[in-house]
Ligand code: KIV
């Protein structure tokens with residue numbers, strides 16, 4: 563039985579909301595926060611309080627209303643940011659301040675025109691400052707994916723000594739390969755002497771489509787928290803998709819991990835986020851896409867109708883999806899045609915189906931999909 567809990571840190575309301583066109587008002591943020599809590603996420607990153615008065619207000623209201631999950635506010639390694647985050651989180655039952663700074667040479671030189679030593683000092687000061695307001699302080703080393711491991715280890719050791727309870731290792735640009743990201747986490751586990759005093763967190767972006775794979779590589783090498791968003795929303799190509807990592811963990815029990823997520827709520831949650839953020843979900847999206855449980859080619863349909871597990875590794879009910887679909891196209895086979903005709907009340911013999919199938923193909927070749935009314939027409943031609 564899996565015995566290692568992976569904490570799910572949802573950042574739909576912060577990193578997810580940074581997507582152009584996805585901005586949320588306070589009412590929408592509160593509704594989503596309540597549903598995220600019901601979904602079972604451990605930490606809700608509610609926003610970036612210093613960024614605007616509206617976001618401050620949202621974090622404040624979410625802090626009042628959320629009972630079980632930790633509520634987190636983002637800040638830069640800047641005193642005013644940290645104080646503002648602390649103020650917005652004042653009413654939270656479990657407040658967390660998420661503060662940090664860029665640690666890659668590119669960030670140190672181009673963004674800060676600074677040095678490694680100065681950045682290390684600022685990181686430590688930020689964590690110490692945040693500790694004046696809350697016990698739970700998460701430190702992010704922005705662009706850790708492109709930060710040299712030996713320097714990253716020094717920063718992480720120092721911020722843990724300063725009181726960080728969680729250390730976030732973001733692959734901010736989605737650059738790492740899964741092996742590289744996993745090795746980075748393993749390096750920290752093996753080279754930071756006080757690492758067992760903090761939880762290591764994965765925060766992966768999806769610029770190369772590797773965010774889910776990288777997060778899983780992270781937990782396999784010692785990380786215990788995954789930062790993710792519903793539908794994988796986030797800056798540029800997005801963040802790690804919550805539904806994907808949760809289902810990887812659930813389907814691969816051999817990894818020894820579990821999460822507190824109620825997986826039956828995944829599809830309704832995806833729909834709610836998509837509607838509220840006005841951001842459609844791509845049909846082929848794993849777990850929550852419209853085609854995630856659709857079968858349209860003859861070979862697959864035949865196998866699926868004999869035994870669903872031949873072509874489905876997840877029962878759609880388990881993730882709150884509508885159910886499996888047998889879609890009829892010119893690539894479909896006889897068993898799918900018979901199945902769909904039977905579903906709408908027609909019982910034909912095998913020979914009848916052979917004849918009907920030829921007519922079906924003529925119709926199917928003229929359409930993207932053969933619909934129920936087409937099937938009624940087809941059946942009529944045979945009566
Ligand atoms: O991608 C990133 O590095 C971030 C940090 C602010 C945590 O979102």
Ligand code: ZN
Pocket residue numbers: 577732734765767797801
């Ligand atoms: Zn991010």
